[in-house]
Amino acid sequence: MISGAEILDKLRTGYDLTPQPDESRGSAPAELFDVRPLGAAPGSEPLGTVGAIASVTMPFCGSCDRVRLTADGMIRNCLFAAGETDLRTPLREGASDDELAALLRASITAKLPGHGINQPDFLQPPRPMSAIGG
Numbered sequence: 001m002i003s004g005a006e007i008l009d010k011l012r013t014g015y016d017l018t019p020q021p022d023e024s025r026g027s028a029p030a031e032l033f034d035v036r037p038l039g040a041a042p043g044s045e046p047l048g049t050v051g052a053i054a055s056v057t058m059p060f061c062g063s064c065d066r067v068r069l070t071a072d073g074m075i076r077n078c079l080f081a082a083g084e085t086d087l088r089t090p091l092r093e094g095a096s097d098d099e100l101a102a103l104l105r106a107s108i109t110a111k112l113p114g115h116g117i118n119q120p121d122f123l124q125p126p127r128p129m130s131a132i133g134g
């Protein structure tokens, strides 16, 4: 594994990287930096923007507001969640909007504070990320 810090350190050998304000990130996975030539004035026009998505070494789960509805009607409240909430079956059995909303709410409420990838007891979900569309 190459850590987020290592990636940024390598980039900084060739460019000045200025972090964009935290508030502009919101719940986005990428930490964005303005890229300038080494030694350029801080306020000068950047060459562009680079984003680092360092989900393991610089996790951003605390601000994550995403859930995934899979093509087969399951709610995953985290890409690494081991469990899924079945919405398709109740929908096909005639569940009301309120009942479906309650299932969705329960799934989101059960979202863990982080992915736990760094924990020794972490287990890949039975359906990995690639099986639910990335």
Ligand code: SF4
Pocket (backbone or CB within 6 Å): 060, 061, 064, 065, 066, 077, 078, 079, 080, 113, 114, 115
């Ligand atoms: S690992 Fe889960 S909680 Fe963390 S950002 Fe990704 S989807 Fe959100």
